[in-house]
Amino acid sequence: MTALPVRGTAVIFFADKPMEPKIHLLPEELTHKIAAGEVIERPASILKELMENALDAGATTLQIEIEKGGCASIRIIDDGEGMDPADVPVAFRRHATSKLAVFDDLYRLSTFGFRGEALPSIAAIARVELLTRQPQAIAGTRIVVENARIQEVRETGCPVGTAIFVSKIFDAVPVRKKFLKTEATEQAACLEVITRTALSHEGVKIRVLSNGRQLWDIPAAPDKGQRLGLVLGKETSEALLAVKGVRGDMGISGYISRPEVTRSNTKSIYCYVNGRYVRDPLMNHAIMTAYRNLMEAKRYPAAALFLEIPLGDVDVNVHPAKLEVRFRNPRELYGLIVEALLHSLAQVSLDMGAGHTGLSSSIAATRATATPAAYQTRIEEALRRYTVFGGKKKLPYPDAVKETPGRPENPERHRFPGTRTDFSEIAPSYGNKSPGSLPGRRSDPSGFPDHAAAVPGDAFAPGSKSDNDNNIAPADPDPSPAAGGRSFARMAYLGQTGGTYLVFSDSEGLILVDQHAAHERILYEKFRQAGLREKVIAQPLLLPEVVTLSPADHGLLMGNIDILKETGMEIEPFGGHTVMIKSLPAILGHLNPQGLLQDLIGQLAGEGPTVSWQDKREKILISLACQGAVKAGQVLSEGEVVRLCQDLDRLPFAATCPHGRPVWISITGKQLARLFKRA
Numbered sequence: 001m002t003a004l005p006v007r008g009t010a011v012i013f014f015a016d017k018p019m020e021p022k023i024h025l026l027p028e029e030l031t032h033k034i035a036a037g038e039v040i041e042r043p044a045s046i047l048k049e050l051m052e053n054a055l056d057a058g059a060t061t062l063q064i065e066i067e068k069g070g071c072a073s074i075r076i077i078d079d080g081e082g083m084d085p086a087d088v089p090v091a092f093r094r095h096a097t098s099k100l101a102v103f104d105d106l107y108r109l110s111t112f113g114f115r116g117e118a119l120p121s122i123a124a125i126a127r128v129e130l131l132t133r134q135p136q137a138i139a140g141t142r143i144v145v146e147n148a149r150i151q152e153v154r155e156t157g158c159p160v161g162t163a164i165f166v167s168k169i170f171d172a173v174p175v176r177k178k179f180l181k182t183e184a185t186e187q188a189a190c191l192e193v194i195t196r197t198a199l200s201h202e203g204v205k206i207r208v209l210s211n212g213r214q215l216w217d218i219p220a221a222p223d224k225g226q227r228l229g230l231v232l233g234k235e236t237s238e239a240l241l242a243v244k245g246v247r248g249d250m251g252i253s254g255y256i257s258r259p260e261v262t263r264s265n266t267k268s269i270y271c272y273v274n275g276r277y278v279r280d281p282l283m284n285h286a287i288m289t290a291y292r293n294l295m296e297a298k299r300y301p302a303a304a305l306f307l308e309i310p311l312g313d314v315d316v317n318v319h320p321a322k323l324e325v326r327f328r329n330p331r332e333l334y335g336l337i338v339e340a341l342l343h344s345l346a347q348v349s350l351d352m353g354a355g356h357t358g359l360s361s362s363i364a365a366t367r368a369t370a371t372p373a374a375y376q377t378r379i380e381e382a383l384r385r386y387t388v389f390g391g392k393k394k395l396p397y398p399d400a401v402k403e404t405p406g407r408p409e410n411p412e413r414h415r416f417p418g419t420r421t422d423f424s425e426i427a428p429s430y431g432n433k434s435p436g437s438l439p440g441r442r443s444d445p446s447g448f449p450d451h452a453a454a455v456p457g458d459a460f461a462p463g464s465k466s467d468n469d470n471n472i473a474p475a476d477p478d479p480s481p482a483a484g485g486r487s488f489a490r491m492a493y494l495g496q497t498g499g500t501y502l503v504f505s506d507s508e509g510l511i512l513v514d515q516h517a518a519h520e521r522i523l524y525e526k527f528r529q530a531g532l533r534e535k536v537i538a539q540p541l542l543l544p545e546v547v548t549l550s551p552a553d554h555g556l557l558m559g560n561i562d563i564l565k566e567t568g569m570e571i572e573p574f575g576g577h578t579v580m581i582k583s584l585p586a587i588l589g590h591l592n593p594q595g596l597l598q599d600l601i602g603q604l605a606g607e608g609p610t611v612s613w614q615d616k617r618e619k620i621l622i623s624l625a626c627q628g629a630v631k632a633g634q635v636l637s638e639g640e641v642v643r644l645c646q647d648l649d650r651l652p653f654a655a656t657c658p659h660g661r662p663v664w665i666s667i668t669g670k671q672l673a674r675l676f677k678r679a
Contacts, residue, residue, distance in 0.1 A: 040121050040122060040125055042070075042180060042181075042186060042189060043066070043069065043070030043071055043074060043169060043180075043186050043189070043190060044070065044186065044189035044190045044192070044193045046070070046074055046122050046126070046166055046169070047064070047066075047070060047074055047076070047190050047193050047194070048193045048197075049118035049119075049121075049122065050074070050076045050118070050122075050164055050166075051064075051076065051193070051194070051197050052118075052197075053118060053119075053162075054076060054078035054080055054162065055197070055201060055204070056080075057078065057080025057081050057082070057161075057162065058080045058081050059078035059079055059080040059161065059204065060079060060203065060204055060205065060220070061078065061079045061204070061205045061206075061207075062076065062077070062078050062204060062205070062206045062207070063075075063076070063077040063078075063207045063209070064076055064194065064206065064207070064208045064209070065208075065209045065210075065212075066187065066190055066208075066209070066210050066211075067210075067211055068183050068211070069182075069183035069184060069185070069186035069187035069188075069190065069210075070169070070186050070187060070189075070190045071169060071180055071183060071186050072167070072169070073165065073166060073167040073169070074165075074166045074169070074190075075163070075164065075165045075166070076163070076164050077161065077162075077163040078161045078162055078163075079159075079160065079161040080161050080162060081134060081135070081161075082132045082133045082134040082135070082137070082140070082160055082161055082162055083132040083134070083141070083162065084134060085137075085141045085155070088130065088132065088141045088143050088153065089143060089150060089153055091119050092119050092120050092123055092128075092143070092145050092148075092150065093120060094117065094120045120148065122166060123145040123146070123147075123148055124147065124148040124172070125169065125170055125171075125172050125173050125176070126146075126166050126167065126168050126169045126170065126171070126172070127144070127145075127146040127166070127167045127168040127171075128143075128144070128145045128146070128164065128165070128166050129142070129143070129144050129164070129165040129167075130142070130143050130144075130145075130162065130163070130164050130165075131156060131158040131162070131163045131164075132158070132161070132162040132163070133158050133159065133160050133161070134160070135160050139155045139156065139157055140155070140156055140157065140158035141153070141154075141155060141156065142154055142155075142156040142158070146168070147172050184555060184556065184559045187210060187552075187555060188552045188555060188556055188605065191208070191215070191216075191550070191551045191552035191555065192552050194206065194208060194216070194551075195231055195232075195550055195551075195552065196270060196277040197277075198218055198227065198230075198231050199224070199227060199228065199231055199232075199270055199272075199304055200224075200272050200275050200276075200277065200306065201275070202220065202221040202222070202223060202224050202226070202227035203220050203221070204220060205218065205219055205220045206218045208551065215551045215555075216551045216577075218230050218231060224253075224254070224255075224304070224306065225237070225240075225242070225255065228240065228255055228304055231550065232268075232302075232550055233547070233548035233549055233550060233577070234548050235547060235548055235594060236257075236268075236302060237255075239257050239258050239261040239302075240255035240256065240257055240258075240302070240304075241255065241256050241257070241258060241344045241345070241347075241348060242254075242255055242344065243255060243256055243305065243340050243341060243343075243344050244340065245336055245337075245339055245340030245343065246336075247332060247335065247336040247339070248332065249309075249310055250307070250308065250309050250310075250313075250332065250333065250336055251307075251308045252305060252306065252307050252308070252336055252337060252340050253305075253306050253308075254303065254304050254305035254306045255303065255304050255305075256287075256301055256302070256303040256305070256341060256344060256345075257301045257302040257303065258348055259291065259294040259295055259301075259345065259348070261301070261302065261595075262295055262296070262299035262300060262301060262595070263299070263300050263301070263302060263598060263599070263602060264298075264299070264300070264598075264599040264602045264603060264623070265300060265602045265605075266284065266300050267602055267605065268300070268301075268302035268303070269284065269287065269300065269301070269302070269303045270303065270304045270305070271283045271284070271303075271305050271307070272304075272305065272306045272307065273307045273309060273314055273316075273325055274307070274308060274309060274311065274314065275306070276316065276325075277323070278323060278324060278325050279323050279324060280324065280325060282327070282330055282333065282334060283305070283307075283333075283337060285334075286333075286334045286337035286338050286341075287301065287303055287305070287337065287341065288300075289338055290337070290338050290341035290342050290345060291341075291345070294345065296631065296632075296633075297632070305337070307333070307337075309327075309333070312328070313327065313328040313329060314326070314327055314328065315327075315328075486511075487649050488504060488511070488513065488645040488648050488649055488664075489642075489645040489646055489649050490506075491504040491505060491506045491511060491645075492504065492505045492506070493638075493641060493645075494510075496515075496635065496636060496641075499632070499633045499634065499635055500514065500515060500516070500632040500633060501513065501514060501515070502515055502518075502636070502641060502644075508666065508668055508669065509666060509667050509668040509669045509670075509671065509672060510666070510667040510672070511664055511665075511666055511667075512664060512665050512667070513648075513663060513664045514632075514657075514661070514662070514663060514664070515630055515632070515634075515636060515644070516629050516630060516631055516632050516657075517656070517657035517661050517662065517663045518644060518648055518654070518657075518663045518664070519628075519629040519630045519644060520625045520626055520629040520657045520658060520659075521625075521648075521651060521653075521654060521656070521657045521658065521663055522629075522644070522647045522648060522651065523587065523624070523625035523628050523629055524621055524622060524625035524657075524658045525651055525652075526587065527567065527585070527587075527621045527624060527625060528621060531566060531567070531617075531621070537568065537585070537586040537587075538568040538569075538570060538583040538584070538585060538586060539568070539583055539584055539585070539586040539589040540570075540582060540583045541581065541582060541583060541584065541593065544580045544581060544582045545580070545581040545593040545594055546574055546578060546579075546580050546581075547578065547579055547580075547581065547593075547594050547597060548576075548577060548578045549577050549578070549579065549601070550577065551577055553577075553601045553605075554577040554579070556601055556604055556605060557571070557579065557597075557601055557604075558573070560604055560616060560620075563613065563616055563617050563620055564600065564620065566617070567585055567617075567620060567621065567624060568583065568584060568585030568586065568588075569581070569583065569584055569585065569596075569597075569600075570582040570583040571597070579597075581593040581594070581597060584596065585624065585628075587628060588624060588627065588628040591627055591628060596624075596627055599623060599627060600620060600623055600624075603619050603620065603622075603623040604616065604619065604620070621658075622658040622659065625658060626658075626659075648663075
């Protein structure tokens with residue numbers, strides 16, 4: 001150390017060696033990989049970027065080849081305009097683009113790619129071989145780039161257009177490679193990207209091969225309606241309604257599903273802004289608002305909507321993968337979507353009337369006379385929640401079952417008379433019982449019948465012959481109390497409220513049972529126990545149901561067909577992407593086979609692959625139980641309540657449904673006293 005004297009008493013010491021700086025510039029190779037991490041999440045991200053480049057180049061034909069679900073390699077061949085030899089090496093430099101010249105160009109974008117990040121990001125984590133030739137050129141150009149370094153550039157012979165071969169994907173970043181899912185899951189993600197692109201570019205012919213085998217051959221179509229049928233399947237396209245609307249300089253067109261055609265998730269909702277696929281909470285919320293009161297809770301429509309808006313009124317530069325956008329006039333956009341969808345749904349409601357698909361005349365009349373002004377309050381509320389910068393905040397959808405088809409307008413009319421119900425008229429074989437007692441609350445256990453009375457033909461009918469003959473859960477003449485020592489069959493049944501909750505009384509107070517959650521738990525346990533005993537009974541269909549699926553859904557189904565067979569669903573390939581449903585679980589024989597299959601596929605897709613075969617099976621059983629269970633809003637007969645209580649009492653665990661929601665809640669006498677200010 002060296003001390004330098006200064007005025008006063010202060011002394012400054014300088015080190016003989018300068019200290020190393022803590023702040024330094026990252027190596028170029030590392031910055032490339034970090035930038036690639038924002039754009040390239042999985043093989044499907046690579047496919048998306050390359051397809052957008054091909055479309056920007058004016059391609060009318062695309063051939064896509066993927067190996068091992070895209071984890072090994074991806075090849076795209078297009079017939080676009082190709083690239084000039086001098087531009088080829090520059091295209092692999094970061095922020096190199098032909099789409100922007102000045103800042104204001106960001107608000108006049110009509111192309112997909114514009115940041116100049118796709119090719120350099122891909123080349124930073126994989127090996128890229130590109131061949132390209134322009135129509136007027138005699139020869140083409142070949143370039144090889146690996147780990148962001150150019151290995152080779154030379155002249156070569158090749159067809160007009162561009163061919164890109166990406167291999168050694170994520171070899172340079174093995175940590176990222178470890179996080180890839182199974183080949184089937186990654187392939188499904190790639191096919192979903194192709195589906196999104198195919199729907200919005202009906203004039204482009206697309207051929208897809210996987211491991212050398214053709215998966216898909218989509219010809220060019222004259223309009224989006226025909227393209228939807230080619231991509232999503234004939235059954236889906238036949239259930240769609242045309243949508244068209246204009247407001248100012250904005251326009252919307254597309255197709256939505258009829259109210260009775262629903263899905264278990266939002267996977268079948270495709271929204272486009274100026275031809276670009278987006279995930280926008282405002283558009284999704286507007287769609288669900290239009291379907292309010294026409295669709296039960298936690299069900300979603302299928303839709304493909306194409307919004308045309310002035311380029312200056314939308315900002316597409318708010319997300320690295322360009323999947324989210326920001327609108328200049330979200331209020332007008334929201335109103336346009338709701339108005340256009342309501343117009344289409346009102347027409348189908350009028351055509352169907354009260355006697356079709358459970359749509360009541362009151363709902364039909366409401367929809368027929370609905371105007372955008374009637375939804376002004378909802379629009380204002382939605383716009384207050386809509387955060388244009390956030391992108392991550394999930395908007396709560398409105399309650400879609402305030403007036404569920406089939407639910408009585410006045411549930412009290414269907415409440416059982418009096419405070420207690422006398423079952424002697426509907427179940428005279430139960431023997432001597434005190435008036436108002438539920439069968440099961442008895443002094444002579446031997447007098448309890450094997451099967452409680454149920455109304456044949458009801459949608460629920462838990463005591464019907466088909467249920468008892470399945471040998472899934474044989475009736476116990478003397479059911480033991482449920483978990484916690486509580487026996488629902490021994491309680492006094494007071495009635496049903498809201499068409500959803502069963503009300504009981506016991507010595508402790510009131511017990512409220514969620515009928516859907518209770519029946520869901522019962523069916524789940526029946527499926528699970530039957531699977532353990534390998535005695536699941538299948539019910540053959542009189543006429544097998546033929547269903548056409550998308551390639552992604554077909555591949556996912558074929559990978560899990562053995563699990564479905566164990567549950568009683570017999571499904572066979574029927575050529576191409578078509579399957580034939582030959583049987584259903586006997587206990588669910590009343591369900592629509594096609595709708596049930598679509599829901600199961602949605603559950604299997606989920607947010608990612610399940611970790612094991614057992615987890616997949618569990619997910620399927622839960623979905624089957626949910627689909628087969630009595631729905632909220634369905635009025636139960638006394639006999640159905642009897643059987644529900646019996647089955648509930650036999651379960652070893654009846655506190656929650658398979659999803660974790662409570663089956664019943666208790667309101668004690670002390671709680672009631674506090675509510676009435678008696679405590």
